[in-house]
Amino acid sequence: MAERTVFQSITQRHVLSLGPHANVWEAACAMTRANCGSILVMEPPDRLLGIVTERDLMTRVLARALEPKNTTLAHIMTPHPQCVPPETAVSDAVVIMLERGFRHLPIVGADRKVLGVFSIRDALPLEIGAALSQAEFNEQVNDALG
Numbered sequence: 001m002a003e004r005t006v007f008q009s010i011t012q013r014h015v016l017s018l019g020p021h022a023n024v025w026e027a028a029c030a031m032t033r034a035n036c037g038s039i040l041v042m043e044p045p046d047r048l049l050g051i052v053t054e055r056d057l058m059t060r061v062l063a064r065a066l067e068p069k070n071t072t073l074a075h076i077m078t079p080h081p082q083c084v085p086p087e088t089a090v091s092d093a094v095v096i097m098l099e100r101g102f103r104h105l106p107i108v109g110a111d112r113k114v115l116g117v118f119s120i121r122d123a124l125p126l127e128i129g130a131a132l133s134q135a136e137f138n139e140q141v142n143d144a145l146g
Contacts, residue, residue: 003127006093006107006118007086015114017042020049020074024061027052027073038104038117041077048114050077053104083108086115090123091130098135 017040018027027039031054041050052073060076061068083106084093093105103120120128 003089003091005086006084006088006090007115009090009122010116010118011122012036013116015040015116018073019043020072022073023069024071024076025068028057028068037119040106040114041073046113048106050079051081051104051106052077081106090127091134093118094123094128095134
């Protein structure tokens with residue numbers, strides 16, 4: 001059986017997004033309503049500028065005592081986030097996430113249109129196990145070559 005792709009695995013097909021001038025409070029409310037751990041920062045019609053995650057809200061807003069209604073998404077977003085095409089295998093996406101230390105990957109089609117966001121929560125235990133094995137192998141190879 002072929003492994004699922006990131007596009008097949010995402011549970012939420014709706015892309016949650018706001019503009020760069022929206023404030024953190026608006027983003028947190030939108031994420032809460034959608035029960036979503038990230039929000040894309042986009043300019044019309046569909047230009048991806050960045051991503052804001054739950055972790056960003058904690059480390060870049062709360063831990064710095066910034067005022068959510070006075071802080072724009074442009075100020076705290078991760079600009080130019082790593083993206084993957086929809087046909088990316090789930091285990092490959094999880095390896096990217098493990099190696100780079102993040103939990104959300106925008107899925108972008110060949111036309112640069114954002115199709116969704118893959119979250120680590122979308123992966124099955126078997127796919128995570130395969131990714132962990134691959135990440136460990138990659139680390140061993142890097143150690144041997146380094």
